[in-house]
Amino acid sequence: MKRVVPAEAEPFITSHEAAVLSTLSRDNKVEGVTIYYRYINGNFYILTKADSSKAHNMLAHHQVALTIFDLDEIKTLQLQGKASIEGDMETKRFIFDELVRPRQYQGESLTPPVTQLHNGSFIVFRITPTKAFYTDYNEKSKLIPMHGNNS
Secondary structure, X not given: OOOOOOHHHHHHHHOOOEEEEEEEOOOOOEEEEEEEOEEEOOEEEEEEEOOOHHHHHHHHOOEEEEEEEEOXXXXXXXXXXXXXXOOXXXXXXXXXXXXXXXXXXXXXXXXXXXXXXXXXXXXEEEEEEXXXXXXXXXXXXXXXXXXXXXX
């Protein structure tokens, strides 16, 4: 299967771990949520609870969007993809272990917010990219000069 994500985007993707996931609800409203992800072999993996809104949304409408950005580096990856439940037990265990590990939040070591969701069991989704757009705004040709009166 051909990779959709450009090779030059992979160092950017693997150096980050959070993104905005956009889904479509059952009543066709767009919803966005910040999630942790893992990127493995051209696919993105996320962890949520089975009764969360994002899980219900991805089960009803498999098309999703994922946005990774870095304000300091002025780089962004925007992709469209298809969400599906990951069935491989070894992959699910690995993703679970990676995504629930403690992280530093305001100087404290805490587990990610997904561990605080109460409804349902954990579920791992695989997002297979169908389109990807990577932009490095450090390339001067990508920057749009400001025009107008700066008084």
